[in-house]
Amino acid sequence: MQNDDPPAGFLKIDFARGQAEPTFNTHIGNLYAKRGAKGTRDEFVMGFRVHPHMCNPAGGLHGGMMMTVADLVGGMGAGTLAGIRKFLPTVNMTFDFVAPARAGDWVEGRCEVVRATRSLLFSHIYLTVGEEKILRASSICKIPSGDGLAFGKAKLERRPESTDERPPT
């Protein structure tokens, strides 16, 4: 079992919700999130520990992994900050790969909502290792009309049950 050792306040995101077949968000590795109190929209930070299976042949964090997490931060994160509780399909993403990350690094993703219209959500995303920015991304998501598309919502494991997880401090 990989040791992710997430910093205080980060809870593992349960994307599978008991489904037998893991989806991509589970398959790529454990993803964590730090959020304010349940139901609030003031904070969203996604985090993960870089493991060898997320790396490229040169030993750095694979750009595909960075893009995947940035895409998620642009959907889940910006959706959370804008108070939208729907699946937000990505329309456009632009990624600037400004620095590499290495195995063992703890990567965090944050976003800023630029503007939410009735049908589109514009956001900026940074991935960072410590103080250093490794990826800048710009995201546009579609806000579906009505309730949007039905899907199993990811949930934070607010009370971790397994022993290999640190209790929230």
Add this chain to the structure above:
Amino acid sequence: MPAPPGFRELTDASGFAAANGPWFERVEKGRVIRAFRPGPQHGNALGIVHGGMLAAFLDSAMGTTVWHALERRAVTVRLTIDYLGPGRIGDWLMAEGEVVGHDEHMVQVRGRLYGPRHDVLAGLGVFSLLSGHRNLKSRS
């Protein structure tokens, strides 16, 4: 389901590419096409292929285009992607790039990812060329 004729599996993959493969490649008359067949592990909550996986795959195809066109390794500096339609699990998805311009240091590449019915992603990338003598392993 077997790969269509002409595609060979990229067996030297490691790390992220190995964890999310197998990926395939076909080279014909200076044109290189990458392909894979997404499974449930590539899906998102809607049961279509995850945007991050599609982005990663198109990026790899565009990077390999640079190698085939200029025989230089390159790293992605910027990638812009438009999501045109859903990628279906079980479909044979293909991606290819085209070098639209370059100088000694930078390359501009147009990319396209498509399935059997429609285009899925349109991409535009800027890649930085690594110096010729630097022998980096292929980013498969």
